[in-house]
Amino acid sequence: MEMVGMEGSLAMAEAVRLANVDVIAAYPITPQTHIVERLAEMVANGELNAEYIPVESEHSAMSACLGSSATGARTFTATAGQGLELMHEVLYVASGLRLPIVMGVANRALSSPLSVWGDHSDVMAVRDCGWIQIFAENGQQALDLTVCAFRIGEHPNVLFPVMIHIDGFHLSHVVEPLFLLDKSQVEGFLPPYHYPFALDTDKPVTIGAFTVPILYTEARKSMEAALRSTRDIINEVWNEFAKVSGRQYRAVEHYRTEDADTLLLTMGSYSEIAMEAIDQLRDRNEKVGLIRLRLWRPFPFEELRKATGRCQTLVVLDRCISPGGPPGPVCSEVKAALYSQKKRPKIAGFIGGLGGRDLSVPEFVKMIERGKEIAEAGGEEVETIGVRGQ
Amino acid sequence: MSTKRKDTDLTWQDIEIGAAISTPGNAAEYKTGDWRSERPIWNKDRCIKCGICYLFCPEGCVSHDKEGYFEADLYYCKGCGICARECWTQAISMVPEG
Numbered sequence: 300m301e302m303v304g305m306e307g308s309l310a311m312a313e314a315v316r317l318a319n320v321d322v323i324a325a326y327p328i329t330p331q332t333h334i335v336e337r338l339a340e341m342v343a344n345g346e347l348n349a350e351y352i353p354v355e356s357e358h359s360a361m362s363a364c365l366g367s368s369a370t371g372a373r374t375f376t377a378t379a380g381q382g383l384e385l386m387h388e389v390l391y392v393a394s395g396l397r398l399p400i401v402m403g404v405a406n407r408a409l410s411s412p413l414s415v416w417g418d419h420s421d422v423m424a425v426r427d428c429g430w431i432q433i434f435a436e437n438g439q440q441a442l443d444l445t446v447c448a449f450r451i452g453e454h455p456n457v458l459f460p461v462m463i464h465i466d467g468f469h470l471s472h473v474v475e476p477l478f479l480l481d482k483s484q485v486e487g488f489l490p491p492y493h494y495p496f497a498l499d500t501d502k503p504v505t506i507g508a509f510t511v512p513i514l515y516t517e518a519r520k521s522m523e524a525a526l527r528s529t530r531d532i533i534n535e536v537w538n539e540f541a542k543v544s545g546r547q548y549r550a551v552e553h554y555r556t557e558d559a560d561t562l563l564l565t566m567g568s569y570s571e572i573a574m575e576a577i578d579q580l581r582d583r584n585e586k587v588g589l590i591r592l593r594l595w596r597p598f599p600f601e602e603l604r605k606a607t608g609r610c611q612t613l614v615v616l617d618r619c620i621s622p623g624g625p626p627g628p629v630c631s632e633v634k635a636a637l638y639s640q641k642k643r644p645k646i647a648g649f650i651g652g653l654g655g656r657d658l659s660v661p662e663f664v665k666m667i668e669r670g671k672e673i674a675e676a677g678g679e680e681v682e683t684i685g686v687r688g689q
Numbered sequence: 690m691s692t693k694r695k696d697t698d699l700t701w702q703d704i705e706i707g708a709a710i711s712t713p714g715n716a717a718e719y720k721t722g723d724w725r726s727e728r729p730i731w732n733k734d735r736c737i738k739c740g741i742c743y744l745f746c747p748e749g750c751v752s753h754d755k756e757g758y759f760e761a762d763l764y765y766c767k768g769c770g771i772c773a774r775e776c777w778t779q780a781i782s783m784v785p786e787g
Contacts, residue, residue, distance in 0.1 A: 397707040458706060496706060505710035513696045518708040520701035 300478045307438040307470040308333035310477055311377070311403045311463070314445035316347045317485040318401075321372035321492075324352035324363035329415040330467035331379040331405040338375075357382040361389035361400075368398035368460075369506065371497030373449065376400065379467055380407030383421045387428070393460045394429030395522060396506055399452030399494070400460040402430075403445060405471040406567065406618075408654040416655020417467030419567070419618040422595070423628045429526060431461040431533070432596040436570040438475035441465045443546055446480060450489050451536045457529045458495075464595075466568040468655060480544065488543045530597050550599035551606045555581055556588030561612040562644070563667055564633060566592045569616065569652055576663030587667055592629070600636050607637060613644040614670030616684075618652040626650060626681035645674035651684035658685060721748065725768030727783040729761050735780035742772035742781060 305313070311334050315323070323342070325335040341347040350367075354360045360376050368374040378386060383404055393400050407421055408414040422432065431451060435441045441463070448461040465471055496504070510518055534550065541547040554574050556562060565573050570591040580587045590606045592599065607613055617627030625631035630648030637643040647670035652658050658666075666684050673680065705711060729742075742759050743751045750765035751772060761772070773781040 395708065496709060502711075503713045505713055506707055508708070508710055510708065511696070514699065514704075514708075517699060517701040518704050521704035521708070524701070525706075 300481060302476045302478055304474050304476055305438060305479075306333060306472060306474045307435075307441045307465050308405065308472065309337050310438045310442040311445050311465065312337035312341065313479065314442045315375045315401075316341055317480055317482060318373065318375075318446060318449045318489055320347070320349050320375045320449075322350045322352065322364070322367040322374045323376065324354055324360045324367065324374070325376045326354050326357050326360045326378070326382065328357070328379050328382040330407060330417065330471045331377045331382070331403065333471065334377040334403050334405070357385040358389060361386035361393065364400045364402075365389065365393055365396065365398060368393070368400045368494070369396065369496075369498050371492065371494040373453075373492040374398075374400045375402070377403035377405070379405040379471075380409060380415070380421045384409065384424060387425060390425055390428040390430060390460075392507060394526070395518075397458040397496075397522070397525070398460060399449075399458055401445065401448045401452055402460065402462050403441075404462050404464050405467040406464050407467040414654040415467070417469055417471075417568075417618075418653045418655070419464075419629075420620075420653075422462075422464055423619045423621070426596070426628065429459070429522060430596060431457075431459050431526070431529060431594075432464065433461065433594055434464045434566045434592065435470060436568050436591065437477075438470065438473065439477040439546070440548070441470060442477060442480065443540065443544060444548065446485055446489065447536055447540050447548070449492075450540075451529070451533050453492050453494070454529075454532050454536065455495060457532050459526055459529060464567060469568040478544075484543050488540060527597050530594075530599065533594060548593055549602070550592075550594035551602035552591045552593050553606065554589040554591070556590060556606065558586055559588030559610055560586045561588075561614065561667060561671055562607060562610045563587065563589050563663070563670075564592065564613060564615045564629070565589065566595065566629060567618070569618070569658060572658065572660060573616075573663050575660045576667065579660065579664060580667065598632065598636065603633065603636050604640055607644055608640075608642065610644045612671050612674040613637075613646045614667055614674075615646060615648045616652070616658075616666065617648060617650050620650055620653070630681065645677070647671075647673040647678070648681040649684045650681060656685055720764055721767050722762075722764045725763075725766060725786055727768045727770065727785050728763060728766065729768070729770070729772050729781045730784050731759055732780045732782070733758055735778045737778055737780075739777060741775050741777060745771050745775045747771060
């Protein structure tokens, strides 16, 4: 395939078209709007044969997706920030009912104060909603990972909804060079959707029923165990995708980590600028590397432990604040994942990139160097990178 | 969720995908009668067979017998007392269980 210049949002819309979805129910919200606008255009002009349901809110968008997916229709929606929070309660229904809806999230800060720009506050607030959650770091991944999301979610041993996170504006609105996928490539990779429990009047079932205390624990345990068990299948699907596209995705991805004493951990679009910082430090013969969490849920415990097994210092960037809690949800989860390890790195957490604030290469360099100092001193404090005032 | 076994025997591995219930209508097997602390007793001398108890029962567990008198299905009756409250002739009294 030839390389084209395409905005991240439009790349995701293209993935949805290639997946030949049956239903899109969505409500526009910045910075996600371009995704569903493009899909509406595709449906209107006949490029995509799907039902497009314009709804009155995100709560309704996800509710419509539930009904659609339960009938066995391949279903997509997209949202961001406040919109993700408005559909919050319905997200839990989608995962509890095991409906493989795919949703693009153009990550955005939460009010107040109002911000339409990117950070991970919206994601972290829906951390425990039971969806598979995957982070893209560029436009190519917005395309690839969305195609893979349908295959993952609809796998008969998965049957979970999947969120693909693309950072608001930094990915959703930036035009990047990327390779499109051929219709025949996707058809071979993504078979037609057959939901094994599609609503059928000849085989009626009750879903979403009232559950008494004597059964709720078992129902939740069953769902949680199923989500946890999807890790291997996610890796298998990404391996198969690599055969089709030549692009390999992994739950935890590495950049120049060989012999690294210090590792930086990022999620999403800032991973690419972090690589620049790693390159500069490598040029100075510093043994530093970068790991990126591609898979956020189910959390890749084994891969993270393996990736951090030999480093001395781990520096974690959070694009979200946990007010009054352990500073940075990602950092606290990483610490929890490594706590049981006999040999574990010292960990320094940073908060940054909130509400669309750019982080420059020098700031990443500073973060890594300052992180080493904090870790060596055994400090627990978490610093906010790029904030004015002391 | 299968209802062949008692709820207390079901393990988390027995839960169907999405906690779906594949035997529709099995809520009828759910015994609500053991919530009851009082049971309704009909006095046939006072009953005028109007059926207001049948209409008001929120559980739908009141039905009439061959003679047209009313009675509650105690497998479902929760003992709420609405029938006794609404009865025009005070033909129903709530009697403590046990």
